[in-house]
Amino acid sequence: xxxxxxxxxxxxxxxAVEKLDLTIEDNQFICIIGTSGSGxxxxxxxxxxxxxxxxxxxxxxxxxxxxxxxDELRRKIGYVIQNIGLFPHMSIRDNVMIVPKLLKWxxxxxxxxxEELIQKVELPLDYLERKPKNLSGGQQQRIGVIxxxxxxxxxxxxxxxxxxxxxxxxxxxxEMIKKLQKEMKKTIVFVTHDIEEALKLSDKMIIMDHxxxxxxxxxxxxxxxxxxxxxxxxLGKRKRQNFIGNDIRVGDLMASQVEAVSLSQSIVAAIKxxxxxxxxxxLVVDDERHLKGFIDIKSINQVDKMKTVYEIMETETASVNxxxxxxxxxxxxxxxxxxxLPVVDDENHLVGIMTRSSLVSLIYEQLK
Ligand code: ADP
Ligand code: MG
Numbered sequence: 443x444x445x446x447x448x449x450x451x452x453x454x455x456x457x458a459v460e461k462l463d464l465t466i467e468d469n470q471f472i473c474i475i476g477t478s479g480s481g482x483x484x485x486x487x488x489x490x491x492x493x494x495x496x497x498x499x500x501x502x503x504x505x506x507x508x509x510x511x512x513d514e515l516r517r518k519i520g521y522v523i524q525n526i527g528l529f530p531h532m533s534i535r536d537n538v539m540i541v542p543k544l545l546k547w548x549x550x551x552x553x554x555x556x557e558e559l560i561q562k563v564e565l566p567l568d569y570l571e572r573k574p575k576n577l578s579g580g581q582q583q584r585i586g587v588i589x590x591x592x593x594x595x596x597x598x599x600x601x602x603x604x605x606x607x608x609x610x611x612x613x614x615x616x617e618m619i620k621k622l623q624k625e626m627k628k629t630i631v632f633v634t635h636d637i638e639e640a641l642k643l644s645d646k647m648i649i650m651d652h653x654x655x656x657x658x659x660x661x662x663x664x665x666x667x668x669x670x671x672x673x674x675x676x677l678g679k680r681k682r683q684n685f686i687g688n689d690i691r692v693g694d695l696m697a698s699q700v701e702a703v704s705l706s707q708s709i710v711a712a713i714k715x716x717x718x719x720x721x722x723x724x725l726v727v728d729d730e731r732h733l734k735g736f737i738d739i740k741s742i743n744q745v746d747k748m749k750t751v752y753e754i755m756e757t758e759t760a761s762v763n764x765x766x767x768x769x770x771x772x773x774x775x776x777x778x779x780x781x782x783l784p785v786v787d788d789e790n791h792l793v794g795i796m797t798r799s800s801l802v803s804l805i806y807e808q809l810k
Contacts, residue, residue, distance in 0.1 A: 443468055444489060444597065444629070449498035451484050458484040460653045461498070466631065466646075468596070471623050473640040474633045475676070476650030482633045485650070486599050489631065490519040502597070517545060520595040522603050528574040528582055528589075534560075535570040537585060541593040559588040562622060580611050587619055591626060600632045604639070616642055637676055641665075649673055662798060666772070692771060693764035695801070696785045696794035702727045705734055705752040712737060712751050725784050725792060726755045733784055733792045735759050761786050764793055768801070775801060 444466040451459040459481040466472055474482045487493040489500060491507055500507045502518060510518070520541065528537045536543075538556045556570050563584040565577075574582050590598055604612045620643055623630050634640050640647050647664055649657045649672075657669035668674045702725045703712045716724055716739050726735045735755035746754050761784040762771050775783055775798060785794040 443501075443503055444631075445501045445504075447499050447501075449488060449495045449500060451481075451488060451493060452496045457653050459488070462655055464648070464655065464658050466629065468629055469623075469627045470629055470645045471620065471643050472629070472631045472646050472648060473644040474631065474648045474650060475635065475637060475640045478635065480650040481653040482635075482650055483601055485648070486601055486631060486633050489597070489599055490515050490521060492521070513545075516595075517593070518595055518597060520590055520593055520598040522586075522590045522598065522600045528585060530574055532573075533570065534572050534574065534577070534585055537574065538570070538589050538592050540589065545593055547593075555592055555594075559592060560585075562625070563588055563618060580614065583607065583611055583615055584618065587615060587622070591622060591628070595628075597629045597631070600630060602633050602635070605634075612639075619643070637678075649676065662801070690768045691764065692762055692766050692768055692785055692796055693793070695768055696764065696796045697800060698794040700725065700784075700792065700795045702731070702792055703737070703751055704729065705750070705755075707751045709737075709742060709747050709749050709751060709754065713739065713742065713747075725759070725795075726751055727792050731791050733759060733761055733786050733790055736784075759784060761790075762796060763788070771796065772801065 446462050446464050449459065449462045450457070462485070474485055476482055484493055488495050489507075491512075502510075507515060528534075529540070532540075535556045538559060539552055542552050542555065557567055560567060560570055565581060565584060569577060569581070574585070577585065586603075590600070590603075604615050607615065616639060619630070622628075632643060634643075641661055644661050646658065646660050648655055649664070649669075651672045657664055657673050659667075664673065665677065668677055701715070701719050701721055703715055705726055705728050707715075712724060716722060722739045724737050725733060726737060728734055735757040736759050737751060737755050741756075742754065764785050764787055771783065775796065781799075782795040782797045784792055785796050787793050
């Protein structure tokens, strides 16, 4: 957790960042977005004290950064700037491992890391011994991304890292960094001036204008309730109400691939299915695929393992008909704890799910 309390930064005459209180939770992808000169870089660099705040305190997991020395800060917090290329005379392995080396990790601490990371970005192990010039441009960029993760800091700061890339390479890297962030449970604070990039990557966005944070919230809330005209303009000048098409139906937007489990399955089999599919809830259906309820891995205890799905499922399941209008289900979806709503047909057959992210994509599509 990163907590800013009363943090500000002034340069003689100008206020780069005005008094700021906010908290960044762990494992979040946070984008700082705003126009040029709005204070994004200053805010980012105060986190690891590359820039000293003029006032206020920043705490990381409760510990003030002023009580940490530079070494301790670098161990906790990684930093990546725009387009810092690979070092041409060093092997890919040495490039990936440069930060652990600078942090003086021992050989045993370093062992296996380069191998593990290069596999995560789907490049062959023997590329580790190559020089950068023997990789394509896109492959080099992927190595740049894993280099940022090699020292295993919990927090990674990135200042417009993909700023100067062509759109296709950029999109591929955005997907990759988002996937790695989730997989490796990192907190990433990422500066961008590109709203498209921010919408794609963020769990939450910090929107800055002239040194002030004008809104800090989830993508969904920012899209549905922009704090002021500046935010609206950033999003494309239109309010959500005006651009969720009147006749888009739930059935048009839902995902029809949906993980479900049968009533008669054993809990052991259901848990295995959840583990295999990396989900923590499963919808429950009968033999004709009528929606009957759901099970949540968090509410399964030891005793339940001997039972069937039918015996322990929750039967109070919110659902939505595929013929309903999307604009009518926005509110329930946003207020729900679940990240999705089951979609049924007129006979209550499970036909799909409507996810929060599908909604975000829709809203975003309409903005283009
Ligand atoms: P951004 O990253 O959003 O483009 P910055 O955080 O770099 O913005 O800058 C915010 C404001 O602070 C700008 O007005 C900039 O001119 C000013 N600023 C940044 N660094 C300095 C500095 N070292 N000295 C004086 N003013 C600065
Ligand atoms: Mg900047």
